[in-house]
Each structure stands twice: as structure tokens, then as C-alpha cells.
Amino acid sequence: MHRPRGRRQGRHRHRPPPRLPGRHASARPRRAHPDPVRRPHRAVRGARGPRHLLDEGELPTAVVAYNDQCAIGVLAALSRAGVPVPGRVSVAGYDDDALSRLSLVDLTTVSQSAEDQARHAVRAAVERLDEGRKEPREVVLAPRLVIRGSTGGVKP
Template identity: 40%
Template structure:
């Protein structure tokens, strides 16, 4: 088999297939041709190593038929749930989904918004866990439609869909109180993040609602992650062995709290009840399975995809903001033990 001296072109493909340049162009652009012509062109393109150039197609036709989903943590099952629902909406609409992991680095998030100007993607769904004034400025100047999964300030220039983490944390604390716990600790994420701040706020609101003082000695702030959750729970229990329950700001932290309890010989839930937030696959896989607050990750992904597709469909729409209501899912990690009020 002979190979071309440079990248394959419509001319070299036409020569290899024995058809006209016009026929090759029709096949490669999806405009149809006789079945035998299509077969010959595709075979020749494959043999020559032809790769469709999405950028060139976008410059010619205005669309790449690609969407980008920029997420902070590829290891968190919450974002996997979002990916599945975004993909389920994008694929039937003729779009391919590209994933970009930002590691929650603001500069990377801003760069992926600016990259819309390169026309390698038609639109973006972005999950920032910190929102700065620079985020709002770059979002306002974006070259293509952007939908944010997360909480934005009032008047933000793009569509968004958010969880109600404050109410979710309130539901979890109310449940722990109803199961007889009174010394409820909180392991939260970084205070400068939206989820870290909102979930801590809900914890405080629920304690105040129950007439309990917010005790700083019962709270720990750390990075989101299993090892971080275990270390924070150990610190809390070292300082106050009478802690009878822990609310964690996500399921990764909660799984770490369970590990810490087991390390110390504490029975979950009899001696230490543990609740998480997100109701991810981690919650269902634990032993005992974790009580967790379902913050609608999959539903947020679905709504974000529909918002983005609506923008790409044309027409003028007011900026929209949707909120997905939380739901407490009770499992074995917080079951009321003998002698506790239920």
C-alpha cells in the first residue's frame, strides 16, 4: 500500500478511491452519495489515515457538533452521574461530549471558557466550586453559550442549575437529632468553596433551630476526599470522645469518617452515626450503607444539558436559574440504636 507524502486531502482520497473530488467532499460532509461510492471513499480515507477536522468544519458550517463538560474531579462519582445524563441528552441531538478536568483550579476554568473562541466546541457546561469576580467577567464575555452547574450570584450573565445544599444539610441534622443524637459534629469542605460554605451554613441553621449552640470544637474543615475525612474525624474524636454523630459535607468525607470510626473500634451507627451528602455511588456501596442527602446530581446534569441545547437551538431567552430540591436517603449508617430516642 502506498502512502501520501503529507496529510491526506480530498484530492489524495479521490485518487485512492477512484472517484471525483466532489464525491469525496459529499461523503466526508455527510451529504450522501451512492452506497458503493460511500464505501470506497471511507475505505480510502481510512487507509490514508484521514481524521475529520472539527475546527475546519466549524469554520465552514458554524458548528463542531461538540460540547465540553468541565468538571473539578474525575474521581468523584457525583460528576460521573452528571456525565451520564449530559451525554444522554447531547447524543440524540447530534453532539459529541468532550470532558475536561479542571481540578478546581480557577485559571483552568477560566481558560476553558475562553477556549470557546477557538471554535473547537459549540458550548460549555462548567462546574466551578469557587466563583470569583473574574469568573463572572469571563462568563459574560464568552464566545459561545455556557451553563454553570453551581450557585452563582444574582444577576450572573449565564444560565445555571444549582443544588440546595443549605436545606440538604438541615435535613440531615434534623434526622440525626430525631434518631437521638445530640453531640453532632460536622466535617466540611474548604470554606472558600460554594459547597463547603453552604453545607456548613445548613449545619448551623439546623442546630440553632433545635436550640443547640454551634460549638466550633465540633467542626472541622478540610479538603474533599476520603483520607481527608478520616483525618478530620480522628481530630474531632481526639478532642471530644463524646461525639455521637458526624455530618460530612460529601460522601467521600463520610466514607473517611466511617474508616476513622472503624480504626478506633467504634461501631457504626451504634457508637457513631455518620451521614454524608450527594448520595453518590459511594453511599450505596458502603458497609453499612451511608445515609446521605441526594442533591440531584443526575438531574442537575440533565437540566444543564437541556439549557445548553436550548441556547444552541437559537432564539433569545432570559437567563435562567434552576434549583434542584434535596432529598434525604436514610440507610444503615444512622439507624437509631437501642436506648436512643427515635
């Protein structure tokens, strides 16, 4: 079972939305840090993100990154530190970026189905421009987990 440790989010120029009232209380029993650790999203700078975890000595069993670029940076930092992925830490991203599909990276990710997004966007544009639709329309697409080689069972 993976141990929760908190979450990361990128640098924002605005204040993040207020936390839900029960968030801090629910994080305490699991020893997860309730506030985000701010780190950049790009892979080059994203590799700096796990530094404080490596310095602490107690690594989480899993990292779910903001996007695939950030996850690739985490993979690079863990690899340089000699931390086996997925043996010691599992890493997952979000976007199903083309780089995540490379056999060298082999990143587990969440796919947002760019093809479906494009199809719905074109359909919405046609409805507005050609068919005169004026009311907004909401489309919710289910994401899909793509399991690759960067996640697996934890070895103590």
C-alpha cells in the same frame, strides 16, 4: 436525640462568608461550636477529621459530612477506633456517590439526582443555542434523603 457539636468544612483559599449575627448566640445554648473545623474533603485525608473528636473522648451522636467521600473517611476512622456505626455515632454524606451504595459502606446520603441535573442542563443548552434564550433561568431541584445502614438510633 442527636447532640449538635459543630460543623466541618474543607480548606478554602478565600475567606468564608461572614457569619449571620445570631449564629453564635444560637449555637451556645446547645453547646455546639459556632466555627467550622477545617478539614480536607477527600476520603483518604477525610479520615483524619474525626481524630480530635476521638481524642476528646466525647463523640457526637451524628456526623453529617460535606460529601460522601468525606463521610467514607469518617466511617473508616470510626471503624479503626472501634466505634460502632450507627450504634454510637450515625454518619451521613451528600452526593449519593457510587461508593456510598456499596454494601460494605452502606452510607446514608443525600441524593442530588444527577439524572435530573443532566436533563435540565441539556435543556438549558438547547434553549440558548437553538431557541435563542438570552435571559438566565434558575432551576431548583429538591434533594432526596437516601437512608442506608450508617444512621440509626443512638445507644447510650
